[in-house]
Amino acid sequence: MLLKRFNRTQRLSHLFLMLTFLIQSGTGFGRLFITTDFGRSLCKIFGGYEAAIVIHFWVGILMMTGFTVHIVYLIKRIKRRDLVNSVMGPDSLVPGPQDAQHLFQRILWTMGMGSPPKLDRWAYWEKFDYWAVFWGLPLLAVTGVMLKFPLLTTQVLPGWTLNIAALLHRAEAILAASFIFIVHFFIGHIRPLSFPMNEAMFSGSVHLEEAMQEKPLWVERLKQEGKLEMMKAERPALWYRALYFVFGYSALGFGLYILINGIVYGRFIQLH
Amino acid sequence: MKGAMAVIRLAYHWGAFGFLIGAAVFLTIPSVPSWAQEEVTSKIYRYRERVATGYYEGYEVSPRRARAILETPGIRRDRFSIGASAAAVRIRTHLPDSHRGLKFYYRTTCIECHPGQARNLHSMRAGITCRQCHGPEPIAAINHYYSAMNTIRRHAYVCSKCHEGATASFSGFYVHEPPSTALSTRESFPLLFYTSWGMLVLLLGTLAFFVPHSFMVGFRELLDKTKAPESSVGKLANSVSHRIMGGIRKLFEKKKVPENEVDDAA
Numbered sequence: 312m313l314l315k316r317f318n319r320t321q322r323l324s325h326l327f328l329m330l331t332f333l334i335q336s337g338t339g340f341g342r343l344f345i346t347t348d349f350g351r352s353l354c355k356i357f358g359g360y361e362a363a364i365v366i367h368f369w370v371g372i373l374m375m376t377g378f379t380v381h382i383v384y385l386i387k388r389i390k391r392r393d394l395v396n397s398v399m400g401p402d403s404l405v406p407g408p409q410d411a412q413h414l415f416q417r418i419l420w421t422m423g424m425g426s427p428p429k430l431d432r433w434a435y436w437e438k439f440d441y442w443a444v445f446w447g448l449p450l451l452a453v454t455g456v457m458l459k460f461p462l463l464t465t466q467v468l469p470g471w472t473l474n475i476a477a478l479l480h481r482a483e484a485i486l487a488a489s490f491i492f493i494v495h496f497f498i499g500h501i502r503p504l505s506f507p508m509n510e511a512m513f514s515g516s517v518h519l520e521e522a523m524q525e526k527p528l529w530v531e532r533l534k535q536e537g538k539l540e541m542m543k544a545e546r547p548a549l550w551y552r553a554l555y556f557v558f559g560y561s562a563l564g565f566g567l568y569i570l571i572n573g574i575v576y577g578r579f580i581q582l583h
Numbered sequence: 584m585k586g587a588m589a590v591i592r593l594a595y596h597w598g599a600f601g602f603l604i605g606a607a608v609f610l611t612i613p614s615v616p617s618w619a620q621e622e623v624t625s626k627i628y629r630y631r632e633r634v635a636t637g638y639y640e641g642y643e644v645s646p647r648r649a650r651a652i653l654e655t656p657g658i659r660r661d662r663f664s665i666g667a668s669a670a671a672v673r674i675r676t677h678l679p680d681s682h683r684g685l686k687f688y689y690r691t692t693c694i695e696c697h698p699g700q701a702r703n704l705h706s707m708r709a710g711i712t713c714r715q716c717h718g719p720e721p722i723a724a725i726n727h728y729y730s731a732m733n734t735i736r737r738h739a740y741v742c743s744k745c746h747e748g749a750t751a752s753f754s755g756f757y758v759h760e761p762p763s764t765a766l767s768t769r770e771s772f773p774l775l776f777y778t779s780w781g782m783l784v785l786l787l788g789t790l791a792f793f794v795p796h797s798f799m800v801g802f803r804e805l806l807d808k809t810k811a812p813e814s815s816v817g818k819l820a821n822s823v824s825h826r827i828m829g830g831i832r833k834l835f836e837k838k839k840v841p842e843n844e845v846d847d848a849a
Binding site for chain 2: 345346417418420421422423436439443461462465466468469470471473474475477478479482483485486489490493494497498501502503504581
């Protein structure tokens with residue numbers, strides 16, 4: 312039996328973020344590494360050094376539009392009558408004290424001590440993934456706009472803030488890209504429970520046995536509330552599965568291409 | 584009525600055609616006439632062009648108070664600070680010719696004495712050379728009153744050559760940015776130093792926690808023979824990993840058995 316996990320809006324948001332993030336890392340790291348062969352070949356995909364910044368800026372605007380839409384979506388999802396439960400409850404991504412406990416218990420479990428923690432709908436690493444992007448996006452947007460319009464910025468702020476903005480923009484980009492291309496890809500693809508690919512974000516559903524194993528509290532809660540039958544999902548069509556497998560692996564390949572070359576060529580660029 | 588429409592349509596088509604031809608002809612005319620470009624041969628004329636008159640000009644500004652790099656007149660911030668009398672000889676930031684009296688000056692290049700100064704975004708990305716900003720000989724010291732590089736008019740004489748509309752605040756950008764993680768930067772540009780170390784600690788901390796943690800979770804799941812249901816690739820991978828992990832498990836079990844026997848015997 313398949314259990315519904317992500318609705319269509321959430322899956323579309325993830326797809327949108329995936330595409331824009333990959334374009335931003337392609338154009339951004341292409342320009343950062345422009346003095347090396349890797350950077351030049353990466354920039355060539357997007358039409359060269361000058362075209363890459365135009366794409367980078369407009370895709371950034373698109374990303375921030377998506378972020379605004381997401382904020383509106385969040386505000387709409389909050390139930391005002393049941394404010395505490397909808398913000399701090401188990402269906403929310405807001406971290407709570409139980410997450411620290413789960414983390415501690417899971418670390419012990421990896422070392423062979425005790426049992427794995429009984430997780431609810433969102434695990435602590437999924438919450439971390441979400442909030443990392445959530446604070447990274449506005450930071451990149453603000454510093455990016457500062458660097459795009461230096462004359463306007465320096466009318467308000469002193470000129471040396473541009474040095475800080477450039478540093479922050481690069482450092483946050485490296486942080487985000489390395490986290491996604493190493494940790495997020497490992498959890499989504501290589502981890503035995505999700506190998507060869509965690510399909511939940513594309514098909515929108517997970518297997519009930521899988522959910523019972525990793526998130527027993529969530530399934531129990533659904534059973535108690537009598538929502539389990541409601542959450543039953545259809546099996547995705549074969550053509551659709553083939554499509555998202557190809558797409559997912561293309562994204563994985565592109566990310567690893569940037570990651571590996573970034574590590575290899577990292578010593579040829581300077582970060583200041 | 585039909586005839587009138589046909590006439591209007593014909594006139595429109597010919598008008599559009601004529602406009603396109605006209606636009607094509609117009610574009611072939613050079614937009615900037617050649618007499619607008621001046622040819623400068625006089626060295627003196629060039630030098631005068633980039634040195635201030637000494638009179639107060641409309642674009643000149645008083646130096647800003649808030650600056651990131653702290654400068655104390657007469658004291659050089661280096662490994663060894665020097666006294667006032669030595670500073671008068673060695674500190675050249677106020678001379679009309681900052682390289683005056685240097686031996687073999689004309690046989691050296693800029694980066695021989697200023698190593699690492701060419702490693703900045705202006706030269707690395709835009710290919711700008713030292714002299715495109717600092718000017719030809721004599722290179723006036725940065726704080727000399729008539730210098731083009733003086734902060735009161737740097738934006739007008741240097742920055743706005745490329746950055747149209749540059750202001751004094753804009754020229755406060757550090758082109759020769761100090762290495763952001765170096766300890767000396769803590770004194771010269773503290774905010775840059777703390778920002779860069781903060782981000783570095785965040786990056787290394789995140790990866791140092793999540794990379795080993797995720798890998799250990801993955802390894803533990805392999806040991807537990809977790810199933811990836813219904814996926815044929817997953818089944819294949821599981822059967823392979825099952826055999827490998829079964830072998831590892833046996834190794835551990837073999838070790839444990841004799842210990843129990845010993846315990847029983849005791």
